[in-house]
Amino acid sequence: MNNITRVTRTRSQSTTEAIRALIVGGELRPGERLQAQMLADKLGVSRTPVAEALSVLHKEGLLEYAPNCGYGVKQFDLDGLLAAFDVRLTLEGLACRLVAEKGLAPATADALRENLVRAEEVLFDPDWSDAKRDRWRALNLQFHDLLIDSANNTYLRAGVDHTRILPLIYDRTLRHVGVEEVLRRFGQSSSQLALRDHQRIVDAVLARQGTRAENMMKEHIFNNRETMRRHLKKLLDESDTVQP
Amino acid sequence: MNNITRVTRTRSQSTTEAIRALIVGGELRPGERLQAQMLADKLGVSRTPVAEALSVLHKEGLLEYAPNCGYGVKQFDLDGLLAAFDVRLTLEGLACRLVAEKGLAPATADALRENLVRAEEVLFDPDWSDAKRDRWRALNLQFHDLLIDSANNTYLRAGVDHTRILPLIYDRTLRHVGVEEVLRRFGQSSSQLALRDHQRIVDAVLARQGTRAENMMKEHIFNNRETMRRHLKKLLDESDTVQP
DNA sequence: GAGAAATAGATTGCATGCAATTACGACTGC
DNA sequence: GCAGTCGTAATTGCATGCAATCTATTTCTC
Numbered sequence: 001m002n003n004i005t006r007v008t009r010t011r012s013q014s015t016t017e018a019i020r021a022l023i024v025g026g027e028l029r030p031g032e033r034l035q036a037q038m039l040a041d042k043l044g045v046s047r048t049p050v051a052e053a054l055s056v057l058h059k060e061g062l063l064e065y066a067p068n069c070g071y072g073v074k075q076f077d078l079d080g081l082l083a084a085f086d087v088r089l090t091l092e093g094l095a096c097r098l099v100a101e102k103g104l105a106p107a108t109a110d111a112l113r114e115n116l117v118r119a120e121e122v123l124f125d126p127d128w129s130d131a132k133r134d135r136w137r138a139l140n141l142q143f144h145d146l147l148i149d150s151a152n153n154t155y156l157r158a159g160v161d162h163t164r165i166l167p168l169i170y171d172r173t174l175r176h177v178g179v180e181e182v183l184r185r186f187g188q189s190s191s192q193l194a195l196r197d198h199q200r201i202v203d204a205v206l207a208r209q210g211t212r213a214e215n216m217m218k219e220h221i222f223n224n225r226e227t228m229r230r231h232l233k234k235l236l237d238e239s240d241t242v243q244p
Numbered sequence: 245m246n247n248i249t250r251v252t253r254t255r256s257q258s259t260t261e262a263i264r265a266l267i268v269g270g271e272l273r274p275g276e277r278l279q280a281q282m283l284a285d286k287l288g289v290s291r292t293p294v295a296e297a298l299s300v301l302h303k304e305g306l307l308e309y310a311p312n313c314g315y316g317v318k319q320f321d322l323d324g325l326l327a328a329f330d331v332r333l334t335l336e337g338l339a340c341r342l343v344a345e346k347g348l349a350p351a352t353a354d355a356l357r358e359n360l361v362r363a364e365e366v367l368f369d370p371d372w373s374d375a376k377r378d379r380w381r382a383l384n385l386q387f388h389d390l391l392i393d394s395a396n397n398t399y400l401r402a403g404v405d406h407t408r409i410l411p412l413i414y415d416r417t418l419r420h421v422g423v424e425e426v427l428r429r430f431g432q433s434s435s436q437l438a439l440r441d442h443q444r445i446v447d448a449v450l451a452r453q454g455t456r457a458e459n460m461m462k463e464h465i466f467n468n469r470e471t472m473r474r475h476l477k478k479l480l481d482e483s484d485t486v487q488p
Numbered sequence: 489g490a491g492a493a494a495t496a497g498a499t500t501g502c503a504t505g506c507a508a509t510t511a512c513g514a515c516t517g518c
Numbered sequence: 519g520c521a522g523t524c525g526t527a528a529t530t531g532c533a534t535g536c537a538a539t540c541t542a543t544t545t546c547t548c
Contacts, residue, residue: 008311010312010532011531011532012299012532013311035499035500036499036500037498037499045532045533046532046534047532047533047534048531048532048533048534049531049532049533051296051500051501052295052296052299055256055296055299055300056299056303059300059303061399061402067252067257067500067501067539068499068500068538068540069499069500069539069540069541070500070540079396080398083396083397083398083399083400084399086338086342086397086399086400087335087338087397087399087400087403088399090338091331091334091335091403094330094331094334098330152323153327153330153331154305154324154327155305155327155330155331155403155406155407156330156331158305158406159335159399159403159406162403163399252539254500254501254502255501255502256501256502279528279529280529280530281528289502289503290503290504291502291503291504291530292501292502292503293501293502293503295530295531311509311530311531312508312510312529312530312531313510313530314510314529314530
């Protein structure tokens with residue numbers, strides 16, 4: 001067996017991604033039952049890759065499953081979202097501490113500094129646009145990924161990925177519903193505050209201050225958690241039935 | 245679709261457990277390639293449930309995978325083991341803090357006290373036996389599970405399960421190789437020390453001292469980590485090539 | 489009319505055939 | 519003697535048929 005990672009993608013893999021996108025995108029609603037034949041027809045494949053995709057998405061926590069009954073999109077609630085955030089902030093905090101204690105690889109340190117410079121350029125540009133907002137979202141993701149990956153811990157990486165899926169769904173939903181505060185979360189001024197957090201975290205990591213880096217990252221993500229909580233709660237109080 | 249959890253087990257599920265047991269038990273060695281037809285014949289099923297089982301075990305981190313090439317048992321190293329422990333102690337620490345802050349459900353508190361009493365009986369009985377050691381192992385597992393489950397966080401639970409598989413493999417291997425210190429880890433005197441940790445953790449949780457409970461649980465598991473590290477390192481130095 | 493039983497329809501889970509891709513060994517050229 | 523190429527055998531990934539199981543509607547009983 002060849003050790004290199006293949007670039008080839010099997011039909012099962014692309015089917016998995018397609019169905020995940022349908023769920024995250026909201027085309028498949030929570031509680032909705034997923035029939036293999038229907039999805040197979042929709043995606044132009046047979047039931048075999050669909051079956052494997054559903055199995056994978058079940059293990060990712062997006063689907064419910066009962067043997068001989070089939071799969072259904074999980075009903076997500078506020079508590080589940082907060083639970084995901086609790087785990088994520090803990091793991092990313094751990095990543096920061098480990099990296100700070102071990103010391104950053106020079107290449108990663110450069111990449112982080114580069115990331116901060118680019119973000120500074122984007123966020124302090126006078127004319128703020130949707131394109132700039134997307135650019136910041138990408139830089140924000142890259143920043144977190146750089147730190148997580150340099151911890152060099154596959155379990156940590158997997159755990160973070162696991163807890164990222166659900167918030168992604170809520171994020172899209174809330175933006176779709178049009179909660180203005182959530183939109184503002186990726187607005188210019190609040191993003192500038194987030195960037196200040198990023199800068200201080202990098203400082204702490206470079207100074208090998210593990211506990212400080214850990215605490216700041218935890219607090220940084222905790223802000224996200226609380227923003228989500230407030231706005232989702234508000235939405236729940238308004239409409240009584242939320243459809244994430 | 246019925247919401248209750250089914251008791252029925254599909255062939256895919258039992259096949260998954262069977263192959264996992266083969267890996268954990270050491271019948272399938274690291275690096276060994278897993279051929280679908282071979283495993284299907286061995287387990288008396290067709291290739292379909294085997295394929296799904298391999299996919300699941302791949303997501304659990306036990307197997308390597310390359311499209312069109314197949315699966316192979318992952319090569320585990322000391323760093324991977326330590327990485328798993330780092331994540332596990334962090335998550336179990338988090339569980340303790342959450343439970344302490346939220347407050348224990350009376351039923352769980354009773355179950356924990358009951359667990360400590362049973363453990364005390366087993367560990368301070370003058371005649372120590374293999375049966376008693378197994379009983380302690382079960383009680384130890386139950387103790388940790390009680391705390392994890394009462395945190396009521398599926399992501400935390402999944403993360404801990406994920407990081408438990410690899411240590412299990414090493415544990416079996418080391419006992420098989422016959423590292424006497426590892427055997428002693430579940431001996432009477434060291435188990436008594438572990439029980440003292442358990443008792444203090446329960447005290448802290450009941451007293452709603454979140455940070456204290458978190459730190460003690462982390463330290464408690466860190467002891468395991470260091471024991472494993474020392475003895476695996478010793479084994480590596482002796483034999484130069486370790487076959488977990 | 490309400491609840492239980494039964495039957496029909498649909499859907500899952502599994503076995504298997506087949507095409508696409510890969511591993512592996514022999515062969516050739518240098 | 520070694521690297522590169524080609525051909526064959528084996529293995530994977532996918533489509534599909536079929537049996538077991540579940541859901542839903544109807545029918546039967548009290």
